Amino acid sequence: MNRKKFKVIMGGIDAAPVKNQNEFVSAFVTNSRLMGVLVVYIRWRVGTGKRGKNAEVFHQFFYIETTEIGIEAYQGINENDEADMLEIEQAMIGGLGAKKIDISKREAFLLIQQYARLNEKYGEELPPPIAEYEFILNARLDASSNEETELLLKTCEPIKNRNQLIHYFLMRYFAGDESVLGQLADIEFPANLSEESYAATLCQNRIEKRENGDEEVSFICESLIETETDHRIIISELTLADERIASFDIISDFPISNAETAMKLERPEFITVYEAFLDADDIQDFLDKEYPAALKRETNAGKLYLSFNETNHHLQESLYRLNDDVKGMLYITDEDQLILAAYSLPQIHQLEREAQAFPFGRQLLPIAKYEFREDVFYDFVQGDSGNFVHFVEYLCDFDPDNDSD
Secondary structure, three states: OOOOOOOOOOOOOOOOOOHHHEEEEEEEEEOOHHHOEEEEEEEEEEOOOHHHOOOEEEEEEEEEEOOOOEEEEEEEEEOOOHHHHHHHHHHHHOOOOOOEEEOOHHHHHHHHHHHHHHHHHHOOOOOOOHHHOHHHHOOOOOOOHHHHHHHHHHOOOOOOOHHHHHHHHHHHHHOOOHHHHOOOEOOOOOOOOOOOOOOOEEEEEEEEEEEOOOOOEEEEEEEEEEOOOOEEEEEEEEEEEOOEEEEEEEEEEEEEOHHHHHHHHOOOEEEEEEEEOOOHHHHHHHHHHHOOOOEEEEOOOEEEEEEEOOOOHHHHOOEEEOOOOEEEEEEEEOOOEEEEEEOOHHHHHHHHHHHHOOOOHHHEEEEEEEEEOOOOHHHHHOOOOOOHHHHHHHHOOOOHHHOOO
């Protein structure tokens, strides 16, 4: 899932913390670097007296896009309530499918400084309020190449199988993410490999194992990528050695039309529609708390919740799709419909069980179930209608009053 539309509620305290008044408590980084995003978190005690009396806890979250922006979002919170903090943390990192890796104060500072330099490189402004973390940017640090490599590895998920290695390699290659490719491959990369020249998103990748002899094995990949101007199909061949990419050759590279792209990305979609016998605002309030890690989006006709898988295990399969990290979608509309959508029967059944277990589950009446061969749900969400049944009738040009057959 492309999370470049990620949005957080900006927080902060009245006065920016001062470096020499802070007591470092802990820090972590998500091991999601191979997905192109990560989160760095730092916890401080501010204004401590003797034995920490009257201390306030200050939390800093940095959401980082590693190839085109740098530090994309920042949230600083003066908060001692652990329940509130868990909700904020889930909203920030819950959709990454990553683990939290403990790091030192120095390592956290190195990461913040490293990705702040990307903001300068790409002409992207640092997110406000800069005063809350300016002391981190100004800290004098010297890191050896070995220290930088060890820190990079902490931000990367361990590779479990060959499919995962290939998907991650192609994902970062087409993004022009040369700074991490050396951890995945033992090959020479083209001189023009950079974010500026590539900057493509891997939308889909299909891996086929090919045996060329008793011991020689290669992997043929059909990759659908999205650039700023078009969609392309790239056929490549890779070999592996010692759990790394040993060779990589592009066999063909050609653009495809929007219609062909839609056909390539076509997949089943399962939708269940409920009529809700309670106020939609009450349902939204509940869903906000029940799905803190969901990506939330206000629409013209309601509010959408995208629930993500807790891991990125889908990269271990031979077929990778960009939105395979989506567990399911919930959409409460201003016409009192709760709509569930998923890409498989097990997923939609899980969503239905969750809905039935809501405190107001008995006030949800199932009125329709659908299976589509292609994406329909997002067309509905982007429109102005809050009634999915009427939307489907319109799509099918169905008029029950005019049915003479």
